[in-house]
Amino acid sequence: xxxxxxxxxPIALAAVGLTAILPAAALPAxxxxxxxxxxxxxxxxxxxxxTLTGVDLRWTASPDANDDSVTGxxxxxxxxxxxxxxxxKPAWNEVGYQWHESEHVPGATYSVAAxxxxxxxxxxxxxxxxxxxxxxxxxxxxxxxxxxxxxYAGQIAVPGGQQVVPLAPDGPTQxxxxxxxxxxxxxxxxxxxxxxAIWRVxxxxxxxxxxxxxxxxxxxxxxxxxxxxxxxxFERLQPNAGSCVELxxxxxxxxxRVGCNLQMPxxxxxxxxxxxxxxxxxxxxxxAKAAGVVTGTLAGTEQSTMPSVSPDYRWIAYIDGNAPAIVxxxxxxxxxxxxxxxPAGITxxxxxxEVxxxxxxxxxxxxxxxFPVGPDGTLGSGQTTYRTQGTDRIGSAVWxxxxxxxxxTSTPMGxxxxxxxxxxxxxxxxxxxxxxxxxxxxPCTSPYQKSGVPAGSHKFRxxxxxxxxxxxxxxRHVLVDLxxxxxxxxxxxxxxxxAATATVTYTASDDSGTPVDSYDSRWRIAPTAGNFGxxxxxxxxTTATSVTIGLAAGYEYCVSVRARDAxxxxxxxxxxxxxxxxxxxxxxxASTGWTRTTNSAYYLGTATVTTTTGISxxxxxxxxxxxxxxxxxxSTCGSLxxxxxxKSVGIVDLSNPSLVYQAVVxxxxxxxxxxxxxxxxxxxxxxxxxxxxxxxxxx
Numbered sequence: 050x051x052x053x054x055x056x057x058x059p060i061a062l063a064a065v066g067l068t069a070i071l072p073a074a075a076l077p078a079x080x081x082x083x084x085x086x087x088x089x090x091x092x093x094x095x096x097x098x099x100t101l102t103g104v105d106l107r108w109t110a111s112p113d114a115n116d117d118s119v120t121g122x123x124x125x126x127x128x129x130x131x132x133x134x135x136x137x138k139p140a141w142n143e144v145g146y147q148w149h150e151s152e153h154v155p156g157a158t159y160s161v162a163a164x165x166x167x168x169x170x171x172x173x174x175x176x177x178x179x180x181x182x183x184x185x186x187x188x189x190x191x192x193x194x195x196x197x198x199x200x201y202a203g204q205i206a207v208p209g210g211q212q213v214v215p216l217a218p219d220g221p222t223q224x225x226x227x228x229x230x231x232x233x234x235x236x237x238x239x240x241x242x243x244x245x246a247i248w249r250v251x252x253x254x255x256x257x258x259x260x261x262x263x264x265x266x267x268x269x270x271x272x273x274x275x276x277x278x279x280x281x282x283f284e285r286l287q288p289n290a291g292s293c294v295e296l297x298x299x300x301x302x303x304x305x306r307v308g309c310n311l312q313m314p315x316x317x318x319x320x321x322x323x324x325x326x327x328x329x330x331x332x333x334x335x336x337a338k339a340a341g342v343v344t345g346t347l348a349g350t351e352q353s354t355m356p357s358v359s360p361d362y363r364w365i366a367y368i369d370g371n372a373p374a375i376v377x378x379x380x381x382x383x384x385x386x387x388x389x390x391x392p393a394g395i396t397x398x399x400x401x402x403e404v405x406x407x408x409x410x411x412x413x414x415x416x417x418x419x420f421p422v423g424p425d426g427t428l429g430s431g432q433t434t435y436r437t438q439g440t441d442r443i444g445s446a447v448w449x450x451x452x453x454x455x456x457x458t459s460t461p462m463g464x465x466x467x468x469x470x471x472x473x474x475x476x477x478x479x480x481x482x483x484x485x486x487x488x489x490x491x492p493c494t495s496p497y498q499k500s501g502v503p504a505g506s507h508k509f510r511x512x513x514x515x516x517x518x519x520x521x522x523x524x525r526h527v528l529v530d531l532x533x534x535x536x537x538x539x540x541x542x543x544x545x546x547x548a549a550t551a552t553v554t555y556t557a558s559d560d561s562g563t564p565v566d567s568y569d570s571r572w573r574i575a576p577t578a579g580n581f582g583x584x585x586x587x588x589x590x591t592t593a594t595s596v597t598i599g600l601a602a603g604y605e606y607c608v609s610v611r612a613r614d615a616x617x618x619x620x621x622x623x624x625x626x627x628x629x630x631x632x633x634x635x636x637x638x639a640s641t642g643w644t645r646t647t648n649s650a651y652y653l654g655t656a657t658v659t660t661t662t663g664i665s666x667x668x669x670x671x672x673x674x675x676x677x678x679x680x681x682x683x684s685t686c687g688s689l690x691x692x693x694x695x696k697s698v699g700i701v702d703l704s705n706p707s708l709v710y711q712a713v714v715x716x717x718x719x720x721x722x723x724x725x726x727x728x729x730x731x732x733x734x735x736x737x738x739x740x741x742x743x744x745x746x747x748x
Contacts, residue, residue, distance in 0.1 A: 184448075246263060
């Protein structure tokens, strides 16, 4: 029969009792024999189990409980020598008694004593609360006396749990949706409230404060935590009776929509989710990003619901009609287990060796049934591990407790892979083995390291076994990138500049998706009359995408750049980007008739000027493939005859409608590499000539 605790406010759940399915003979029928008043005997069969956040206590009444007129019980909780007495007055029932509280105190001892009008009888033998390392967290729905229901987050102790112990006596976890998601490290859950908000809370310690990460939404009904713990996928009901799948950062933020006509998300990897495709009816693989593309569907899964990917990334469990089913992650022939009554959800044990199925019972209530999974994906016979009382029901169930976990491995690695993993919180000593691809698993410590790994995508699994023999597995795809970035110089584009500095800009990309980490730049320099020197570094290991260099007059500069990605792949040097700064006019000889003058408008503040025809300026000992004259251009400016090594090679016209100081004017290109002299002779009397400098390029 149903006891009266269910009408109490949530705060009272810390010290109320629940009936359990215990032998009906535990309490005898009332006796008619008259007895002298006495204190009641100690309760029998006291059992104690601990969830991660609370206590599960149960017992049966002594055979003479009725004769002793038992009116209640005192629970004694002793911590550090302090005995806290927690009175409890249960309603009559035919089976036995259960009490719980949302307070797991390691090392506390518990005993139970019956009370009557005479006082408290002897207490049962104190039992020390056992260490709790595992629990099953559920969305637990109970019926209230007014006919309404309430769903709260609670835990069932593993092993030996006989009741659902609330995570907290009050607060956000008391009124939730019935579908939960567990974090990949087994320490937290995410849940929805009223289909409007998403919360997260630690489920491995008492009194954890829930944190809201999404608010102001609607229709949120199912959640799934990404393997690296960074994001939560959820299903959102739509007004047209369809569903969309969205993602939100586990720390909160604005959600993004993966797509619609999709439901029941579970993560396949950090970059893909498995969903139920409402269009095809099959399980589908979808990119975990805004407007994600469906990259494939799994044949034979048309009757599928509630998919769940195994922690070792080998299998997808789901409900097929009324039977649990397993299909390989890469697709294949599904394997069905034995059909059962109203399966409602399925999830994996931390080591991937079994699945836990939630089952609705025909005349009310729910059961949790475990199915072993063989190496080939075959499902064994189911075994009921928990059944709710009366018509209470469980919406979803997830394994909880510290387990091995992996951070993000989305960034590619080099051929020497290093993969850290975390076993903190597991009962030590912890034994770990690692497996890369299909090679045998080997003992390992964090970080797992291996050199000489070829390029491409690899599968990494780590398995941890704690001192109690409890195992857990974590999986990641690891991308090994042996391809260097592609780098190019984007500026400058000029051949000659009169400026005292030049800024070289560059960019790089990596087709493998590896971030570009840094750049090296170098230069080589040649004077007007000499060869290039050796390369010298400008900057090394910089993240900047530009470098500004100072330029001396009369030199050519050739700059090249290389890029390095985040895993150490280094590109080759780019082709040189070369440019020159002209030498001053004062480095040129001038025949009679030229005047040396100064003005801030001229290059380097000086110029050699004339209006006389037939006179020359020259520069000897030039080594050049190309040459430029720096001069003034104007409407009254004349033209010059150009001579290389005394041979006329062309004419340069300095006339221009508008006045331009420091104009860079190309000279005729030598037919062969020029080693020798350059001479420029005025051609027209009365015209203006203002010579400012000469630039040469060996390249």
